[in-house]
Amino acid sequence: MPTMSGLYLFKQCPRLVPPVIDAAKCNIQLISRSLYTVPNETLEKQRTSPLNRNPELRKQSKHRVLNSKEVSEFRDRLPEFLPNPNPEHRDRISEILERQDMVNRRRNIDIPEFYVGSILAVTIADKYAPGKDGRFVGICIHREEHGLRHKFILRNVIDKQGVEIMYEMYNPLILKIEVLKQEKRLDDSLLYLRDCPLEYSYIPQDLKGQMIHKGVQVPVNKTKVPLGPRPWSQRWDRFDLKGVEEFTDWRSEKARIRALESRQHPQVAKPWEKVDLIKHYKENINPVEAEEIYGEVDKDSKNWKND
Amino acid sequence: MAAKGLFNVQCKLLICDVGRILEPNNSISRPLLCYQQNRGKRIARPSKIAPRPWFVRKKATPHMKYLTEENKELLDNVALHQYKNQPSPLRDEPWPRNEWTPSVRRAGLLGVKIGVQPQWKKDGTRILCQLIQIVDNHVIRYTPPEEYQKSLGYKPMSPTCYGSLVVGAMSTHPWNYSKAYHNLFLEAGVPPKRKLTRFLITPDAAIQPGTPLSVHHFKVGQYVNCSAKTIARGFQGVMKRWGFSGGPASHGSTKFHRRPGSISSGMDRGIVKGKKMPGWMGNDWRTLSNVKIWRINTKYNVLYVSVGIPGPHHGYVRINDSVTHKIKQKYVEAGKQFPMPTYYEDDATEPYPEDIYDEELFPMTENSITFEQTE
Numbered sequence: 040m041p042t043m044s045g046l047y048l049f050k051q052c053p054r055l056v057p058p059v060i061d062a063a064k065c066n067i068q069l070i071s072r073s074l075y076t077v078p079n080e081t082l083e084k085q086r087t088s089p090l091n092r093n094p095e096l097r098k099q100s101k102h103r104v105l106n107s108k109e110v111s112e113f114r115d116r117l118p119e120f121l122p123n124p125n126p127e128h129r130d131r132i133s134e135i136l137e138r139q140d141m142v143n144r145r146r147n148i149d150i151p152e153f154y155v156g157s158i159l160a161v162t163i164a165d166k167y168a169p170g171k172d173g174r175f176v177g178i179c180i181h182r183e184e185h186g187l188r189h190k191f192i193l194r195n196v197i198d199k200q201g202v203e204i205m206y207e208m209y210n211p212l213i214l215k216i217e218v219l220k221q222e223k224r225l226d227d228s229l230l231y232l233r234d235c236p237l238e239y240s241y242i243p244q245d246l247k248g249q250m251i252h253k254g255v256q257v258p259v260n261k262t263k264v265p266l267g268p269r270p271w272s273q274r275w276d277r278f279d280l281k282g283v284e285e286f287t288d289w290r291s292e293k294a295r296i297r298a299l300e301s302r303q304h305p306q307v308a309k310p311w312e313k314v315d316l317i318k319h320y321k322e323n324i325n326p327v328e329a330e331e332i333y334g335e336v337d338k339d340s341k342n343w344k345n346d
Numbered sequence: 347m348a349a350k351g352l353f354n355v356q357c358k359l360l361i362c363d364v365g366r367i368l369e370p371n372n373s374i375s376r377p378l379l380c381y382q383q384n385r386g387k388r389i390a391r392p393s394k395i396a397p398r399p400w401f402v403r404k405k406a407t408p409h410m411k412y413l414t415e416e417n418k419e420l421l422d423n424v425a426l427h428q429y430k431n432q433p434s435p436l437r438d439e440p441w442p443r444n445e446w447t448p449s450v451r452r453a454g455l456l457g458v459k460i461g462v463q464p465q466w467k468k469d470g471t472r473i474l475c476q477l478i479q480i481v482d483n484h485v486i487r488y489t490p491p492e493e494y495q496k497s498l499g500y501k502p503m504s505p506t507c508y509g510s511l512v513v514g515a516m517s518t519h520p521w522n523y524s525k526a527y528h529n530l531f532l533e534a535g536v537p538p539k540r541k542l543t544r545f546l547i548t549p550d551a552a553i554q555p556g557t558p559l560s561v562h563h564f565k566v567g568q569y570v571n572c573s574a575k576t577i578a579r580g581f582q583g584v585m586k587r588w589g590f591s592g593g594p595a596s597h598g599s600t601k602f603h604r605r606p607g608s609i610s611s612g613m614d615r616g617i618v619k620g621k622k623m624p625g626w627m628g629n630d631w632r633t634l635s636n637v638k639i640w641r642i643n644t645k646y647n648v649l650y651v652s653v654g655i656p657g658p659h660h661g662y663v664r665i666n667d668s669v670t671h672k673i674k675q676k677y678v679e680a681g682k683q684f685p686m687p688t689y690y691e692d693d694a695t696e697p698y699p700e701d702i703y704d705e706e707l708f709p710m711t712e713n714s715i716t717f718e719q720t721e
Binding site for chain 1: 460537648719
């Protein structure tokens with residue numbers, strides 16, 4: 040009977056346990072790296088130790104305690120305030136500085152609440168445009184990245200041609216962001232609109248904005264979109280999409296069955312990912328840290344600019 | 347080789363509780379009592395990890411794990427009390443201060459890489475900035491050039507005008523270090539530091555031991571040299587280490603996809619010294635010269651510099667003034683002066699702002715950028 044070491048567990052169930060290397064088999068490069076780097080925990084100990092001269096590093100901010108429902112609302116509304124959950128890039132002080140920059144930017148420009156699926160109009164300063172600025176109306180199909188790198192993509196149809204523009208949210212060139220229609224869609228990302236008929240991503244450039252009622256739940260648009268003919272930019276039949284009609288235009292009956300079988304293959308469907316607690320823990324910021332971050336944001340949001 | 351095996355056993359037994367091992371019904375793990383010989387080749391590779399021979403032994407035997415938590419707290423309080431009440435060497439008269447000239451070589455700082463963030467210039471272009479935090483730096487020791495030339499660290503061909511100045515970062519819990527390591531910090535009167543480095547400086551830029559160094563040592567818009575250890579990658583082949591093209595993927599090549607090819611020609615000449623071959627990659631000192639300082643955060647002691655500094659996240663970085671002749675000439679033409687030998691807290695006439703920006707960089711506290719119309 041072998042011992043229950045980390046390596047043995049990893050061989051038995053590779054998806055559930057991260058690869059823990061036994062100390063005896065530890066590579067030399069891992070040992071040598073510890074000589075010229077500081078682990079995150081020890082650096083944090085140095086900053087907070089009373090022997091340190093700088094008292095600013097020891098301070099802890101006081102804010103109102105948020106309950107779990109408020110935190111989940113904040114996660115939905117301001118997702119970019121959470122840092123990158125990858126433990127190799129995390130650092131307390133750099134996250135504080137990044138958040139400070141974002142907050143300072145929000146004091147000077149009104150960045151309204153919007154979601155994937157809502158219709159926006161963005162004006163930016165452009166050196167080469169005739170009026171030194173440009174306005175673009177489109178549907179927001181994607182939001183990604185954390186902190187100052189946060190960006191969103193607008194899509195529209197101009198002259199029977201799909202056009203997409205990616206904006207960085209905290210770029211100082213942005214003059215104004217308007218929400219013409221505030222709503223959600225059934226999916227978190229609408230990148231499949233690239234492979235749909237053009238009429239589903241067309242928005243007139245002179246669209247007038249609707250009234251947005253504050254404090255009311257954001258409506259969900261439940262329209263289902265048909266996919267265009269293959270080939271697509273990604274294999275949409277393998278995704279679990281709710282806002283897409285079932286694809287019927289297969290080349291033959293045999294091709295349809297083959298696609299269905301390949302979708303149910305364990306390497307594609309990955310049924311263990313629903314149960315994988317460690318994967319979920321690694322890819323998300325835990326609720327305790329999220330509460331601290333959003334508590335500070337909530338405290339500062341009274342000074343933000345609101346038109 | 348049996349003697350070697352026995353020696354290992356004795357060493358390990360001394361650390362353990364001897365009385366427990368000698369009991370009949372004990373449970374010792376097997377590798378403690380292994381007498382197996384080590385056969386085969388024992389190649390002595392030149393270790394990059396090995397410290398210099400004149401270094402003092404750093405770590406002491408860890409006694410802390412045998413203490414109760416109350417006793418640990420008591421020891422912490424004793425350490426705090428000791429270092430707060432210790433007479434500082436700075437109470438004596440300060441050393442003379444000279445003016446900055448292009449021939450002066452100043453001391454540097456020891457920082458830690460803490461992340462990369464985007465920033466924007468005033469014309470709207472996006473740049474990436476490397477954040478370096480300076481945590482609790484102090485000057486530990488200064489040796490003038492005459493004494494430095496007698497020391498073991500001096501290389502015989504190097505110039506004779508430089509003395510050495512040791513800078514330490516991060517004051518630590520003093521109980522885990524050896525007595526010899528503690529003695530290094532007696533002159534400076536500070537708790538033992540986690541990391542030490544040495545800078546070669548001219549004697550007119552000498553700093554008194556015990557003075558704290560902060561981010562104000564540098565100025566915004568200045569160019570610096572950053573040196574750090576690259577990421578260790580272990581034993582690597584010739585394609586990854588030197589960028590050789592390797593062999594073809596197909597067309598009948600067998601076992602020749604990632605090989606270096608011919609090493610030399612002719613039996614008499616042999617292989618040329620310094621031939622690029624497979625071996626240990628990374629873990630070397632590399633410097634990135636002339637890096638611009640874009641922004642300084644005075645509250646948390648953070649430098650925003652241009653990106654591209656070697657080493658992993660949370661790696662140590664040595665930061666020094668640039669030595670390029672053209673850049674120094676520019677400083678002289680602009681009439682720039684740098685704090686000599688370093689910035690003291692009494693120098694400040696006005697309180698500093700929290701963030702100091704470069705002229706080209708866009709401050710995040712301002713309104714958005716607009717361009718004026720020209721006809």
